[in-house]
Amino acid sequence: MRKLLLAGVLFYLIGCATSPHKSSVKIYIEQKNAEKAILEGQKWVADEPQNPQAHLWLGVAYVLKKDYQNAAESFVKAFELDPNLKNPQLLDKTFTVGGIKLFTADGVATTLQNGGTLASKEGKNEEAVKYLRTAIELFPDKAQLYLLLSATYQKMGEDDMAKKVLEEGIRRAPDNKDLRYYYALMLVSEKDYDRALENLKRAVEIDSTFGKAYYEMGVIYFEKGDNEKAFDLLKKATALEPDNKDAWFSLGVVSLKLNKFDEAQMAFKKYTELNPDDAxxxxxxxxxxxxxxxxxxxxxxxxxxxxxxxxxxxxxxxxxxxxxxxxxxxxxxxxxxxxxxxxxxxxx
The missing domain is CATH 1.25.40.10 (Tetratricopeptide repeat domain)
Incomplete structure (x- = not known):
């Protein structure tokens, strides 16, 4: 009864709209009827292809069906037609009809993120970049978006862009350990060990239990010839992440270098337990x-x-x-x- 009442309220509030599809798509969204909402949204877009609201609400309809790529494409089109919509407060207001919140700006960003992730997995990297860039424009402080966008550029072989995206993310979210970590990995690939260490140290300041960061620091100090420091960091890494086989192997190598044979035996024994088929x-x-x-x-x-x-x-x-x-x-x-x-x- 309550659902029927809400639907009736919505119909009353938006029933005077210029397009019948504009009214019905919102009603079907409120009723969680994905198929009918999509159909009405598509008809609205066909009637008014330059109306950003039509594309925006069609995107919401696609979300109901978990069709994130089509939803993301619809949201991008809406923002292209009206860049002013790329405002979380305005979107939340737009999605609220008669006091009923049918969708949210955060939901748009999540949809763009999901659409970008799926597109990247399917090799549609240009689309992935477009969706993730749009999500960042909407919520520029969301660190996960920069990580996904950087990974997409790396898949495309555009390492310089991948690095710039991480730098942009760090400027926006300087206390995100994952941004610091993956940026450090890119610096390591360039043998820029000092800057890599700077970011890894910041990562463990943010999270003192971040085992992967201790492991990477240990490897860097080994490369720099400081085996004692490498040993201490790799011990820390294995204590925090006892299933990290690479950390155990590296600890074994460093222990041999330092003539710490008991430590080396323990490390390689643990490594062979985790990876018994590695000769x-x-x-x-x-x-x-x-x-x-x-x-x-x-x-x-x-x-x-x-x-x-x-x-x-x-x-x-x-x-x-x-x-x-x-x-x-x-x-x-x-x-x-x-x-x-x-x-x-x-x-x-």
């Missing part, structure tokens, strides 16, 4: 056991590496070193010969 992980675990004087464990790990990636000369060289330490000279020479044969085979 390289088992190889490094074997190497860390060898360096730590655990020769039986080293052989077991190296055998596992050989099973996963047969014929790696590095594995046989390390096996030779292990057997030599164990006093089995004959077996050691056999391993070294096999490694040499494999090296020659690689050179062919």
């Amino acid at each position: 390289q992980g088992w190889f490094y675990l074997g190497a860390s056991y060898y360096e730590g004087g655990k020769y039986e464990e080293a052989l077991q790990a190296l055998d596992k590496s050989d099973q996963l990636n047969p014929g790696d000369p590095d594995v046989y060289n390390y096996k030779g070193l292990v057997y030599k330490k164990m006093g089995d000279t004959k077996k050691a020479l056999e391993m070294f010969r096999r490694a040499s044969e494999l090296e020659k085979g690689k050179g062919k």
Whole structure:
């Protein structure tokens, strides 16, 4: 009964409109009748193709059907016809009929975001850029929009634009950790480590539990040759994100560099638990056991590496070193010969 009453109120309030489709599309939207709302909206657009309101309400009708790309296209068309509509307060007022809020400006932005995301997934990158740019014009402080737009430009191979979008986002939302993080990744790709560190440090100031940022800082300090600092940061990263296999692997490598063999063994053991089919992980675990004087464990790990990636000369060289330490000279020479044969085979 209440729904019928509301529909009646709406009909009374907008029944005197110039176009019958203008009236009915809003009534069907209020009734959540997507198919009829779309049909009436399309008829209104056909009657008045230059009327921004027709496109705007057709967009709302498409949202009811979760047809976000057509909805986004309709909203963009409405804004092209009347740029003044790109105002959240004005949109909220427009969507309120007789005190009943049928849609919101935030809903428009979300629709543009969804439409952009779907378009990007389908390879329609130009459309994705258009929808996301429009959403940013409507809500310029929404950090997620900049992240999505930057990712779209990267898919298009336009890294300079992707970087500029992130810079624009940081100016608008300087305390967003994700904007800082992804901007830092772009700086790392340019080997601009100092500026990358500056942004990653800001990211962990914003969120001290941001494990990925600690991991990236650890890798940067490793690249810069500061292994002690890299070790501390990677330890922090693995504590915060115990399932981050890359962090465990990197921690193992840095630990080997620092002759922290127990730490290296622990890190590579954890890595092989998370990624048991990676031959390289088992190889490094074997190497860390060898360096730590655990020769039986080293052989077991190296055998596992050989099973996963047969014929790696590095594995046989390390096996030779292990057997030599164990006093089995004959077996050691056999391993070294096999490694040499494999090296020659690689050179062919």
